[in-house]
Amino acid sequence: MLHIGCHLSATKGYLAMGKDALKINADTFQFFTRNPRGGKAKEIKESDVAAFLELAQAHQFTYILAHAPYTMNACSADESVRQFSCEMMADDLRRMEYLPGNFYNFHPGSHVGQGIDVGIAQITQQLNTVMKPEQHTTILLETMAGKGSEIGSRFEELRRVIDGVHLPEKVGVCLDTCHIYDAGYDIVTDLDAVLDEFDDVLGLDKLKAVHLNDSMNLMGSHKDRHAPIGKGTLGLSAICALINHPRLKNLFFILETPHDTLEGYGQEIVMLRECYKEG
């Protein structure tokens, strides 16, 4: 069974997201933990969470994925920004405990000229400050396109972050198909080699979720512009091969493709379910 969903607006709460997911035959979704540009998060309503959990159980949802705001930059050169990032992540993780056992994805950060070594040390430091042995959420580092000074466009950089954390068993990776292609990993003509490399550097057991996006740009462009499924440089056949790959097919996939309506995601889900082979 293909576990798939899309990014949804969180403004109406968890139950509303669950209902939207059902409308498009999804069994998961992603949402921002707060306004993507940062700011204060809405407090969780326990009745909303309870209603969502009931719906998720009744419809056999898989894991859901929270996404940190884009303003988070654990390796900003500005100490007050790093402090703010750290506080946002700690607060997000606290609220994630209402939905134990799920995943929290963040962009490792942009070192803005401080260099990769300093950046990685600051990201590691943020994780070590916010993570608690008793937390029930796995934090995912997102693979990045390598735009500007972004850290995380090479598997080795993610490995170094994970090597520096005190609770590595609570840290995993979310692979964004647009980002890794833009970063130069050839998932169109040699997916097996890319997965072998991921396995060698990070271990495939660290791969917990996939952001399924086509790309508007060529491999290695470092651009990060998502395209609808089948309408970009990856193309439908490469994407179908990816969701059917024996080492990936049991993960869950989140669409972050550009659409104005839920229906746009719904059509992609129909198409992807059609090309998915059970078993």
Ligand code: FE
């Ligand atoms: Fe992201």
Ligand code: FE
């Ligand atoms: Fe993504």
Ligand code: ZN
């Ligand atoms: Zn992106």
